[in-house]
Amino acid sequence: MRVAIASGKGGTGKTTVSVNLAAWWRAAGREVLLSDLDVEEPNSGLFLGGEQMAAQVVYRKIPRWDPHTCERSGNCAAVCMYNAIAFTGKEVIVFPELCHGCYACSDLCPSHSLPMVDDRIGExxxxxxxxxxxxxLTRVEGRLDIGREMATPLIAETIRYTATLEREGGITLLDAPPGTSCPMMEAAKRADLVLLVAEPTRFGLHDLTLAVETLRVLEKPFAxxxxxxxxxxxxxxxxxxxxGIAxxxxxxxxxxxxxxxxGGSLLWDKxxxxxxxxxxxxxxxxxxxKEGEGR
Amino acid sequence: MKQIVIISGKGGTGKTSLAASLAYLARHEAVVADCDVDAADMHLVTAPQRLEKEDFFSGYEAVIDAEGCTGCGMCVEVCHFDAIVPDGDVYRVLPLECEGCGYCPRICPVEAIKMRSLKAGEIYVSRTRWGNLLVHATLGIGSDMSGKLVTEVRKRARRKAEETRTPYLIIDGSPGIGCPVTASVTGTDFVVLVTEPTRSGQHDLERVYEVVRRFGIPAGCVINKADLHAGIAAEIRAFAEKEGIRLLGEFPYDDTFVEAVNAGMSVAEMENTPAAGKMKEVWEKIRSILSP
Structure with a gap:
């Protein structure tokens, strides 16, 4: 089973629950995999540490202009819905932070002058x-490069990689990014169940209600x-x-x-x-x- | 007009409590912008009276006309977001997956796909119970437009401040280091970093400061829950000094922030608490730093 630990508000204890639940459960004999998807501020390592076994750079695809073959049709700038490409009449300028990687400019370029190339976003x-x-226990961590703005593709890639490490009968805990927008949804979408961590303040309650609305749209079970x-x-x-929420x-x-x-200590054993x-x-x-298996 | 943005990297350090307190202390001298659009909470302590409301449209989604679709599947081939799925003999778009790139309608041989513009949220102009103008917003569920909404909120807040000749714009920024944070910070005059002496707070402070440093904007720092861990508090002070970040104030680890929020008040209004007095000092320091 894959469980995402999320929260509308930051600082409610999402990471505390993730790392301590992972450790407690593993110590109790359960097979546990922890995946830190809070790629903007990944903090699970501050508590769990561990020996680094592998690292891979994550790239996404963005177009790169080839001035030698370009016929200056301006088609690329016309098809881009994100204003990620400007055409001056002489030159094509790509703005990577605005690009969503849809390939339209590249595929539809009449002279094939915008090949899609690797663009590093994190690790x-x-x-x-x-x-x-x-x-x-195994801990996976996505870490967005500082200065990069698009967290969601890295989160998606981290989940894909995590899935390759999952074992039959094991449990995977996803430490999700805070909030209710794209990054949080990307994590919640790929989970069987979501746990929303909330603190008993008016801010906590308000942000919980937003997160609940989001999960209802996604039709995800949650507690x-x-x-x-x-x-x-x-x-x-x-x-x-x-x-009627559990x-x-x-x-x-x-x-x-x-x-x-x-001080960066775990709490489960103390x-x-x-x-x-x-x-x-x-x-x-x-x-x-068990309910899930029964169905 | 001077723009002050309050950010934190890590959530839950007291960013909004600080922003609300500065708004209370500044009153008519500041317009306030709640740019934490993912979890906008400023209205919970400012009890604003709504003056204006506006729909915010941004982005598109593809819609396939089931009558016109011949089921050729070319749209599925070009979609890089796995947003198009079979539906009987034809295809349909999954709205939560569609990024609105507009590629599929361009290649559909029978022109059965249209792009529909999306309502990404709502923007409000309100008046707080202290008299400030407050520009805030709600983000539609599933929208990936939080960065753009932040930019819109700021644009309106700046316009309001200019129209009313208000000397300060106080911006409650977003957590993290991604797109909404960049949109909150860019073009401001002063950044207030709110942190706490925990390993997470320290780590997130260093990451978000790296973003601020690249913008070259002067920054100050507030340490909340300062007595929670003496060692890390000392490390944060040393980091601030090394980076030229002004220490604006420190708040003890007590219940004042939580009690204020749950009473619907800003910390600065919590009379006879040490925290209220310190808020005043923080605001005076920021004013003196920004005075010409």
């Missing part, structure tokens, strides 16, 4: 992580994890009850846990309250997996 790295207790849960603050519970687990707000997190919440979440996912 996918694979790490072998050794956990306390000795078990190992909520309440992080930094506070006694007596029930705004996330109230919303979930009203909307809460897969609650992680309490603990200053001790926040300090450990700050904070009993967190371990308890992770067990709850794992049990919820186990049940969903």
């Amino acid at each position: 996918i790295r694979t790490y072998a992580v050794t956990l306390a207790g000795g078990r190992r 909520v994890i309440v992080n930094k849960d506070r006694q007596g603050v029930t705004l996330i519970d109230d919303y979930c009850r009203k909307e 809460i897969a687990g609650k992680i309490p707000h603990l200053t001790g846990a926040a300090r450990l997190y700050a 904070v009993p309250e967190v371990a308890e919440a992770l067990a709850q979440i794992a049990a919820y996912l186990d049940e969903k997996e």
